[in-house]
Amino acid sequence: MAKNNQKMVAEITSMNEDFAKWYTDIVKKAELIDYTSVKGCMVIRPYGYAIWERIQRILDDMFKELGHENVCMPMFIPESLLNKEKDHVEGFAPEVAWVTHGGSEKLEERLCIRPTSETLFCEHYANIIHSYRDLPKLYNQWVSVVRWEKTTRPFLRSREFLWQEGHTIHETAEEAVNETEQMLNCYAEFCEKYLAMPVVKGMKTESDKFAGAVSTYAIEALMHDGKALQAATSHYFGDGFAKAFDIQYTNRENKLCYPHQTSWGATTRLIGAIIMTHGDDNGLVLPPAVAPIQVVVVPVAQHKEGVSDKANELYNKLKESGLRVSIDDSDNSPGWKFSQAEMKGIPLRVEIGPKDIENSSCVVVTRHNREKTVVSLDEICEVAKQKLIEVRDGMYEKALKNRENKTYSCKTLEEITSALEEKGDGFVKAMWCGDEECEDKVKEVTGVGSRCIPFEQEQISDVCVCCGKPAKKMVLWAKAY
Amino acid sequence: MAKNNQKMVAEITSMNEDFAKWYTDIVKKAELIDYTSVKGCMVIRPYGYAIWERIQRILDDMFKELGHENVCMPMFIPESLLNKEKDHVEGFAPEVAWVTHGGSEKLEERLCIRPTSETLFCEHYANIIHSYRDLPKLYNQWVSVVRWEKTTRPFLRSREFLWQEGHTIHETAEEAVNETEQMLNCYAEFCEKYLAMPVVKGMKTESDKFAGAVSTYAIEALMHDGKALQAATSHYFGDGFAKAFDIQYTNRENKLCYPHQTSWGATTRLIGAIIMTHGDDNGLVLPPAVAPIQVVVVPVAQHKEGVSDKANELYNKLKESGLRVSIDDSDNSPGWKFSQAEMKGIPLRVEIGPKDIENSSCVVVTRHNREKTVVSLDEICEVAKQKLIEVRDGMYEKALKNRENKTYSCKTLEEITSALEEKGDGFVKAMWCGDEECEDKVKEVTGVGSRCIPFEQEQISDVCVCCGKPAKKMVLWAKAY
Numbered sequence: 001m002a003k004n005n006q007k008m009v010a011e012i013t014s015m016n017e018d019f020a021k022w023y024t025d026i027v028k029k030a031e032l033i034d035y036t037s038v039k040g041c042m043v044i045r046p047y048g049y050a051i052w053e054r055i056q057r058i059l060d061d062m063f064k065e066l067g068h069e070n071v072c073m074p075m076f077i078p079e080s081l082l083n084k085e086k087d088h089v090e091g092f093a094p095e096v097a098w099v100t101h102g103g104s105e106k107l108e109e110r111l112c113i114r115p116t117s118e119t120l121f122c123e124h125y126a127n128i129i130h131s132y133r134d135l136p137k138l139y140n141q142w143v144s145v146v147r148w149e150k151t152t153r154p155f156l157r158s159r160e161f162l163w164q165e166g167h168t169i170h171e172t173a174e175e176a177v178n179e180t181e182q183m184l185n186c187y188a189e190f191c192e193k194y195l196a197m198p199v200v201k202g203m204k205t206e207s208d209k210f211a212g213a214v215s216t217y218a219i220e221a222l223m224h225d226g227k228a229l230q231a232a233t234s235h236y237f238g239d240g241f242a243k244a245f246d247i248q249y250t251n252r253e254n255k256l257c258y259p260h261q262t263s264w265g266a267t268t269r270l271i272g273a274i275i276m277t278h279g280d281d282n283g284l285v286l287p288p289a290v291a292p293i294q295v296v297v298v299p300v301a302q303h304k305e306g307v308s309d310k311a312n313e314l315y316n317k318l319k320e321s322g323l324r325v326s327i328d329d330s331d332n333s334p335g336w337k338f339s340q341a342e343m344k345g346i347p348l349r350v351e352i353g354p355k356d357i358e359n360s361s362c363v364v365v366t367r368h369n370r371e372k373t374v375v376s377l378d379e380i381c382e383v384a385k386q387k388l389i390e391v392r393d394g395m396y397e398k399a400l401k402n403r404e405n406k407t408y409s410c411k412t413l414e415e416i417t418s419a420l421e422e423k424g425d426g427f428v429k430a431m432w433c434g435d436e437e438c439e440d441k442v443k444e445v446t447g448v449g450s451r452c453i454p455f456e457q458e459q460i461s462d463v464c465v466c467c468g469k470p471a472k473k474m475v476l477w478a479k480a481y
Numbered sequence: 482m483a484k485n486n487q488k489m490v491a492e493i494t495s496m497n498e499d500f501a502k503w504y505t506d507i508v509k510k511a512e513l514i515d516y517t518s519v520k521g522c523m524v525i526r527p528y529g530y531a532i533w534e535r536i537q538r539i540l541d542d543m544f545k546e547l548g549h550e551n552v553c554m555p556m557f558i559p560e561s562l563l564n565k566e567k568d569h570v571e572g573f574a575p576e577v578a579w580v581t582h583g584g585s586e587k588l589e590e591r592l593c594i595r596p597t598s599e600t601l602f603c604e605h606y607a608n609i610i611h612s613y614r615d616l617p618k619l620y621n622q623w624v625s626v627v628r629w630e631k632t633t634r635p636f637l638r639s640r641e642f643l644w645q646e647g648h649t650i651h652e653t654a655e656e657a658v659n660e661t662e663q664m665l666n667c668y669a670e671f672c673e674k675y676l677a678m679p680v681v682k683g684m685k686t687e688s689d690k691f692a693g694a695v696s697t698y699a700i701e702a703l704m705h706d707g708k709a710l711q712a713a714t715s716h717y718f719g720d721g722f723a724k725a726f727d728i729q730y731t732n733r734e735n736k737l738c739y740p741h742q743t744s745w746g747a748t749t750r751l752i753g754a755i756i757m758t759h760g761d762d763n764g765l766v767l768p769p770a771v772a773p774i775q776v777v778v779v780p781v782a783q784h785k786e787g788v789s790d791k792a793n794e795l796y797n798k799l800k801e802s803g804l805r806v807s808i809d810d811s812d813n814s815p816g817w818k819f820s821q822a823e824m825k826g827i828p829l830r831v832e833i834g835p836k837d838i839e840n841s842s843c844v845v846v847t848r849h850n851r852e853k854t855v856v857s858l859d860e861i862c863e864v865a866k867q868k869l870i871e872v873r874d875g876m877y878e879k880a881l882k883n884r885e886n887k888t889y890s891c892k893t894l895e896e897i898t899s900a901l902e903e904k905g906d907g908f909v910k911a912m913w914c915g916d917e918e919c920e921d922k923v924k925e926v927t928g929v930g931s932r933c934i935p936f937e938q939e940q941i942s943d944v945c946v947c948c949g950k951p952a953k954k955m956v957l958w959a960k961a962y
Contacts, residue, residue, distance in 0.1 A: 034605055037562055038592065041555035043605050046620070049551050070530050074522035075556075075594075075625060075641055081518055094584050099594070101579040102629035102640075111519065113556075113580070113594075124515055124524050139527070144556060144624075148583035159583075160556055 091211020226425025284345025572692020683933030707906025765826025
């Protein structure tokens, strides 16, 4: 039985053998999701949803600390409302789901299910904003949105996904730009501090902007396989939406003006990013801040007298200290339990058996590097808390080192091609003249597309990697999810 | 200016003049909702959504304490999946919204937007449940659902509404029945303790059951206008869904069995119930546990030296003590500020002016009964906390007394008619033979329908109020939202 179970746990594909299969194995075996008969949609199971709840709680607290308030808009957008902003509808209309019937009656006007909610927020703002006294409005909502994708993958791209969308409206362009930057920094801080995931902050090129935005900012993370993942975005809209939706306010000089808007979002994709940044061939590796279970207590030789009691005592002690703890006192073998705890990515495993009890100690094993420490039972709570801080730091360093090893500065297209061939996929830093033709050609020739124009610039060379004309900016290029 | 504003605040219709208009005025003027161009759907504004967030947090903690876990199912249900359980589809198909197109392509199979998610949970359970070791599953989700209602009213009946839906699956019928009862008790405790709203627990009659349920339990509250509002429901399904969806497990005797299921839900309707249980002609009256702001500090004569500083000091002190506090230091008159705080239903108002400061005191006014107390500044935090407990108790007593005054025990249809005519709408307690014909006739003749068969029975008479045959149960009858 134990043997069979061990085999079950170890059944995941190795990352190097087939990265996509490794990913799918983890989302299934760690019980994050289940497939459904609804094509392109998934069930987020308790263990996966608990990660999202942690992400929500932390981000929501950060947003509120910055003065944002939560609201809830309808999930439907009438076709005529979606059509009001030209760029926006062109960007989204091809991929929306349409509701045409309510009960047995055909609707007079089709409703799309929100792919994003700028249009609904604008309609509401037009109702409630009249004077500069009504500004700013700093709103956010936690909902699901629908985009009719052709190919889908759990967490990374699905027809329905969970997210938050912030929508703010301000007196001045400057205020709105500040908000856009502030929220990008907020996301970056969240990813680095709580997800132990290093990110590059930057601006999207013109061709990669959000439909209707003046400028789009993004944070980009590098996955184990050398592909980039956009972890969150933040958009500055100028007054384009305000004009399209006729949102005007009386300013301090008693003149009618258009306000300036932003939006910003992060999604359940972050769970995919966690998997592909930290996971290994034994399964998930979860950052302590979002791990549903931070510590699992595993009794060893639990049939022996006193072991089970002592393990439960330890479990209660850790729980009372405020940690998220579980105990695996099932009939399975310790080996199976260890594998299971690794598959689930629990940051700390605490083993306790007859010999440990004799010495009034236990063994603490960190998931991300399998380091073992013997710890006195008297000190376990303090040590566990300290270890969790070290785990976050260790995970971050490991991910950062991985990114550094896979970041290549290149001066020519040939350098890009050979770097990718020799060292594998990764981030390419190369100069760009600002011309969309060159942007397209880099992708065509080398396979990597522009991810962002990093805020932190380096002067890799004086000329565009593609055309040789004077360079304007350093761009970060990569294949991407 | 101040005068104009005061007029604005006072502009709501009196409850006795037009109850429906009074209700609509409050949801608008207290800034709970805004209307949209999406017919039958609403924007829940920050103040309204903050109430829902408080409700969510408290209920979610209660559910988790009882061992439930959150998940997330897709918002779509393929038509063939919805059709699997006969009673269920008959109940819901007439009122679902249908998605027929994704982008520009017509879907092969229509998808409805979930009106409730039994079918999706069942599909998932069939995937993951194989052995008694996999049972029970105690799942819940916080989502929105869609029902294509003809006539809608904010919070009470809208085409999209927010709710939680618990779905559990158990080895035995007994366990499932216990769960159904436990969750009804959980809702009742929540309403009474946190919303200060007395409820009657009972079972729905056959004709009023949830589509697909063996039995439906509900809690019923009485609104100011004497109409009943169903505040939450809990359903026992037996093994009907399990059979329809082929969910089987190997039991402890190694035999294949069908498990037993439940579901239970509460919605944003609870906000409507709060308004109509506690509100008055000055606006909302919020129970302290779910009030976004529990205390508002209002400086009086704030232009005078020291007032503004002292008011802010008081605000900070209250905030640091853990209360949800705001300060109204706007340029409006104290009268306007008082009216505004009353409209928003803030449980406690703390006034502080030059004379109070001289005496090192302030004036605390409770919203629900306008009682004024002079409180020493040194003791304000302790007193405010004590007052909030008293406010909850006072609100509960007031609502209970209102319900008692409007509850009539009747032995004949004539007694029902004359009680309602003389004393106004309310709860009617009357005996019933169990026959659906009598149930229908009571409604036809008197206008009140069966709300539930209360768990707490009384022997009003020995015979049915309608036909005079031996009575089986006492039923609670009322007009209803």
